Amino acid sequence: MIPLWLIPLFPLVGTIVLAIIALSSSDSKQGPAESITGAVAVLFPILSFLSVVTLSVGMPVEGIRGTIGTWIDTAAIQVNIGFLFDGLSRVMLLFITGIGSLIAIYSVGYMHKDRSFARFFAYINLFLFSMTILVLGDSLLLTFLGWEGVGLCSYLLIGFWHTDLKNTKAGNKAFIVNRVGDVGFLLGMLCLVSIGGSALLSYDALNAWLLNALSLGSISNAMPLLSLAGLLFFFGCTGKSAQIPLLTWLPDAMAGPTPVSALIHAATMVTSGVYLLARLSNLFVLIPAVLNIVLFVGLLTAFWAAIAGLFQNGIKKVLAYSTISQLGYMFMAAGVAAFDVSIFHVFTHAFFKAALFLGAGAVIHSLTGEQDMRRMGGLLKKMPLTSLVMIFGFLAIIGFPGFAGFWSKDLILERLYVSGPMGPYVYAIALLTAVITAVYMGRLIIMTFFGKYRGSKENEAHIHEAPATMLIPMLILSVGSAFAGFLWAGLIPGADFFREMLAPVVGAAQAYAELGHTAAHLSPWIFAGLGTLAALIGIAIAWFLFMRPVPEAKGGSEPQGFGASWTFAFDKLHEWIGVIPTKVIAWFLDVVLNNIILAAQWLIGGIIEILGDGVRAFQVRKVRLQAAFSLIGMALITILVLIYGGLL
Secondary structure, eight states, X not given: OOOTXXXXXXXXXXXXXXXXXXXXXXXXXXXXXXXXHHHHHHHHHHHHHHHHHHHHTTOOTXXXXXXXXXXXXXXXXXXXEEEEESHHHHHHHHHHHHHHHHHHHHHHHHTTTOTTHHHHHHHXXXXXXXXXXXXXXXXXXXXXXXXXXXXXXHHHXXXXXTTSHHHHHHHHHHHHHHHHHHHHHHHHHHHXXXXXXXXGGBHHHHHHHHHHHHHHTOHHHHHHHHHHHHHHHHHHHHHHTXXXXXXXXXXXXXXXXXXXXXXXXXXXXXXXXXXXXXXXXXXXTTOHHHHHHHHHHHHHHHHHHHHHHTTOOBXXXXXXXXXXXXXXXXXXXXXXXXXXXXXXXXXXXXXXXXXXXXXXHHHHHHTXXXXXXXXXXXXXXXXXXXXXXXXXXXXXXXXXXXXXXXXXXXXXXXXXXXXXXXXXXXXXXXXXXXXXXXXXXXXXXXXXXXXXXXXXXXXXXXXXXXXXXXXXXXXXXXXXXXXXXXXXXXXXXXXXXXXXXXXXXXXXXXXXXXXTOOOOOOOHHHHHHHXXXXXXXXXXXXXXXHSSOOOOOOSOSSOOTHHHHXXXXXXXXXXXXXXXXXXXXXXXXXXXXXXXXXXXXXXXXXXXXXXXXXXXXXXXXXXXXXXXXXXXXXXXXXXXXXXXXXXX
């Protein structure tokens, strides 16, 4: 059996090699040919994926564990560098490395002739290294290391074209907002350490401690701190997974290259929060109040983002808000302790959202950078394969029967009704959100691929199908968009993949959550039928509203009026709650308090200087008097000695 550390090692080696190539390539130095750099960039992610596949074959139910060595060894904290490869990390790593490899291949064509070609792929490999550390870590501290690593990489990749100020600001925003959430992660770990020491940072030790505390009946003593820890961990998850209130960074992150959007903001990084909820499932089921918060935050996020998606004109912006909305569904599933279903939707979402982003990238690439859907149209005939990929992704995300999203979203809706607090009401809002999803995604497909072309003649002349390096990964992902859901459906051999692999990790937590819970019993066909009806209604609404002449695009692609108010609501909220108070405090500290301190410093310094001058003058006079008195004294002594000595 190959060692676990090979999985993160390959992308790390790729990062180092590509960094050397990037440093050796400049305006004055010619580095290796682009084809060689591209081959290196793709090789290491593929090797990491093959390592995951190899380890997955014959993996024991309890998983595989491995320790490299000691990381921290002090009197207060002891942490090893250890890896955990179980059902949850297996599922995550399969699509992280697999889809990551496909996106790397796609990027070779997309980033063709870019001046910073090698640097881009160095960042991609560094991101994959960080993501594998996040998922493989057997402790919260090691997970946090990967957690911060992907945050750094998102900053580097979003702001990759840093000569554009907008890209730089987007990278800064992503970095800062994520750091706010990361404070919650850190404080959550401190809460656990205060309960049982640094040992509880290990997932195995934490689960064992929780089980032992439950059996002994002593869990109530630690419940306040456990609840606080769970709330803080969830706050950290809202930053990474773009949930209310820390969601504003993700739409702006679309400023980066499209492969970055597909890799970080569709398939991997943004699902880190969902992964952490599932990894800490044994903790969260003990604090149902926090799970209720997770549920309702996910519900509000999904609904708000779906409405915001209706007003977007940029093709990537629509997909960005759809990502936020789909993440809301994942959080809703976790909020009713359906952690396996939540991870299942993470898996299916990775396929269809990556396909949608790469398809959008092919459209943008063909139109020489144009992203406004009002300047597109009629691309079905000119880009048939790209259109097929996008339509497959569209059918998957709206939950059309048979496609990947149908199985996972249908299961989420069913669990919401059956297991959630206020189940029928939560289900109704989630179902309405599904209708809105079909409307705004239908709008994207119609405005981009149907009707007449509305763009410039210059762009029309450049319309072409994507090259093979871009097209092949897109087609593979479209196949996943269609068939990935069958891994749960039980319609093909070995299709109990998810339930069998995730049960050892989250099964006990879900069984505990169901204790004393009376579930409503309805036929799954009812939920499947209603979900399908929601998709069809959304398609019909989109067809009726948008299969008509599109108004001429004026100005930028950002929404106006009510759409702008809805879209930027949380940006305004962040400004009022975070930015403006911070600026006021900074002004007070800089202008008021600093000047007061300087004035006091000047006053006290002046007084001291004056007194010092006086003391120095007195000391000078004192020395002179002492010298005079000394001379007089010596003279008197000399005279007395002479008199009494008999000389006079």
